[in-house]
Amino acid sequence: MPEALHWQKSSFSGGGSDTNCLEIAATSTTLHLRESDTPATILAPTHIALTALLTAVKLSLSA
Incomplete structure (x- = not known):
């Protein structure tokens, strides 16, 4: 049985x-x-995909 979200x-x-x-x-x-x-x-991103997304967001906010 899947965990409840x-x-x-x-x-x-x-x-x-x-x-x-x-x-x-x-x-x-x-x-x-x-x-x-x-x-x-x-969405259930992989660890690598989530890290890439967060890195891109942080870079766009600092630009």
């Missing part, structure tokens, strides 16, 4: 129930990402 909103969502934001859920082996306005679409 417990979704947590980003602290940058600004609050309120109608705010669309990134949500994250973790199991013992996988990190899951979804956009709150399309909750049926769930």
